Amino acid sequence: MSAEGSGTIRRRIKNLLRSPSIKLRRTGAARNQNDLSGKVTLEKVLGITSLGNRALSCDPRTGLLAYPAGCVVILLNPRKNKQHHIFNSSRKAITTLAFSPDGKYMVTGESGHMPAVRIWEVSERTQVAELQEHKYGISCVAFSPNGKYIVSVGYQHDMMVNVWNWKKNVVVAANKVSSKVTAVSFSSDSSYFVTSGNRHVKFWYLDHTKTSKVNATVPLLGRSGLLGDLRNNFFSDVACGRGRRSSSTFSITSSGLLCEFNDQRLLDKWVELRTSQATCLSVTEEFIFCGCSDGTVRAFSPVDLHFLCTLPCPHRLGADVASVVHAR
Template identity: 60%
Template sequence: LLLNASRKTVSALAFSPDGKLVVTGENGHCPAVRVWDVEERAQISELHGHKHGVTCVTFSPCAEYLVSVGHRHDRVVNVWDWKKGTLVASNKVSCRVTAVAFSEEGFFVTAGQRHVKFWFLDSARELKVKETVPLLGRSGLLGGLHDNVFCGVACGGGGTLGSTFCVTRSGLLCLFNRRRVLEKWIGLKVSLATCVCVGEELVFCGCDNGTVRIFQAQDLRYLGDLPKPHPLGVDVTRAPQPR
């Protein structure tokens, strides 16, 4: 249990890669991005750079930086050096963003309404100046899927390093290559998709009705579904009642 003393609604949450830290974003006037120590259950950093609310947050692979994205009335993408409490880089987005993911290769990706964008931090310039620098962003080449709402994004690692995976709300799994080109997409055969998670070999897609579909990361080959969770209120330690 983490006690948020500001009493503002927590609108976004993400763990650091090692699981020792949690970053949260808030809704409301002058919302904060807060970093928490999981073991100590204490806040260790508080960052202010959004006006109306935070839609999504994430850590960089080494947890040195974190990214926060404002909601539809804010639409600011901020990169923070959270240990120093400084804003490293920032830029605006014109579309509503619903998800963000950081790649091991140093860039991060935002996804949203008709939007998949790859962001690059100019490290050389960052070292030369001690003020916030503009983020460099390049749009993904969406081809015929430019009218979709991309609601989940994940960056590959290991054998899939350089690949980016997205899901659309309408139920499509998309693969972008290193050149930001939509290389392949497949239908999940569901009415709604919500999120995506990727490992070195597998991709997991969260869909409606508790469905989680598993695919091979290299070629998006369908492998199967995870067992659905028990309904709320069911005690799994007890034997089922005879019908």
Template identity: 25%
Template structure:
């Protein structure tokens, strides 16, 4: 993400819908009831009380957060990130109470794999990723490194996990590919010394480690699907569980948490199983299955815990009856499109690689999910009266669903050969409520469909584009539309004679096009990093803005009064421009992958941006 050097005012982030479920042990419980997790390059602190959840955002990373830790006292949060090959990856220490950055620690290369605070908040141990493979101990008061060491022997593989003991500031443990080590810090000599644990003939890849409250044993989850119990005093392997081989957990044990009072350990597995095991024999007591690999488990209180999965779901599980309740959910793959119903800002819909979801814009909760197995939804739009959600899919079909029931209303087969990539709908043109759908596809065609209550008829197909149609907008009088394409052209079509009225050319893959509210001008954006103003009457270029220094502009939207427009793209920034002056007035920083679409809500209360990481960001529309 490029640094913001100018004096722009930052857009205020209201809510985030999303959770970085792929981060190992990435969902943490803070001592005062807050939940801490990451989404892209942002660390989110969420509190839920009196029916409303509030979020605070810690922003300082330049790339995706790869690991998180919360100190035992709750004073500090530490987050580490991934960066590009050859660059150093930062660790940031945050002050929890003031939500401020305290220290930025930079020594690891490419990736920070894991972090752990010492029990009395004196030190932070950090583990580098595969390209770095080193352990460093940091002094929290000074924000400086004390000492470091290679994480494993040359004969061992990559080290993946790290945990501090609960009662000793000088001892921590690491585990990974055929390696399990206990480390002791010698502060006077500024050295850290490792002792390998003896596991005999057992060769395992350790994915997670948790230490019991007395620092007597550590429990290591492995990719083989068993849990190893290792004595920390003798450094000897004691027992592995579950006792019966047929009970081994499928796809490995990825996360674990201990309940000290009940002699019980809870583990999360790659196949979505959450299981409680009785100590010390590691017999299975209870299990429950959830959706997605369980990448993190955090003890919530004496009677329950929370689990985060790779499908970006967060579950609340009661300890007594082991019942899993879905607490929050979001997309876990790229979002392709977003739309609001006409004249309504209370809900919006998003389309992704896996499904369509409808969200409550006020509470950021999911209202409806529509999935067609093994198919990807490329584009969505609401019918003008909001009674239908029309979607275009990669199998070439247009499908319409009820926005409340999710029931399939109708589908148009073979709408486009290479998938439906853009959609727009007209107002009803008769008393029966018949309307037209204008669709664009990967085949470069723009097709017009007449939709009645009984049937859907192809009225005409207009073939001039040589590349994928990326966006379609219809004029208010429904007599004309404009389509943008990846072939470097935008065409204005006559919807009564089905011929071309105007064509606009630029050395760019056009990604988005929009009419100015009075429809005298057009605005386009694309891979040439420019936003261009065009005369709608004769297709002449009026002006161009160099809107992005580095990358493609994928999303574009204009306010209803035409004073402002918003863009978002592969530079990961949401920018708000004044239309007449052509200058940036607000910038939103927070996404860590390409922004795919931006939309201004019809009531101008917020700007919603969606990205390739599956995140939905809602920004407060400035009072201007």
């Protein structure tokens, strides 16, 4: 085709795009889209994309349950069986989340390149702060018990642990971690936190005299747990002790061991859960609950790791609970 012929075709296309009928179609399509967005609302989300305890959080004050499904955070009121939703504006999948100690805020981490740690106001379901210091996905997040700091741990290729003073929007301490990390837990006095993962349990200490500096990010001091004969295990979850056992740290291995670290970071006690796999852990002043395979939950005493009981398994999906009650 000659240059003159191609130029004629370009002029005809330009004139066609400038015609009133084309503009009218575009305007009509945009108007229909706006009308549709005002009419369509999300009522309920079926399913969950949680990879473990790190993406499931409960507000102890209200009982509100939070978990992710793709780029949406579901806020479930179990008493009313009603959902509210938080939409991640970046459209990246939520990988981890946690409530603040007072339940007013929630922190989320996401996957993808250059992910953000986001803070949301729960009642308004709006974003109030954002931190972008990771590069390759965020594995787990947690608020400190005093509500001042947020710790975020990146994926294994990201290799970063950041402590964020979120109200001042500054990273106050940071360091690198080479292992795959799947869980994090703060001590009750907010003086340190513990990470766990593949052949990894590490204690990270916050120097409040240094982290109070606004304009400087200080190196985060970390000390590895003394794992002994269990050094080749995958420590799937971790929880710092509460109350009288606040000096202890508890962790479970994916192979089915409940472990206790003393105040010297030494793994000096462990018991078998008698299960093929253990996935999650929850610790109170009086109980240790271990989530195992096949929906099994076993309870132990935090004082001496004494086995207390196995909780009844929930009924299977679709079972008519009322018929079972009436039969009895």
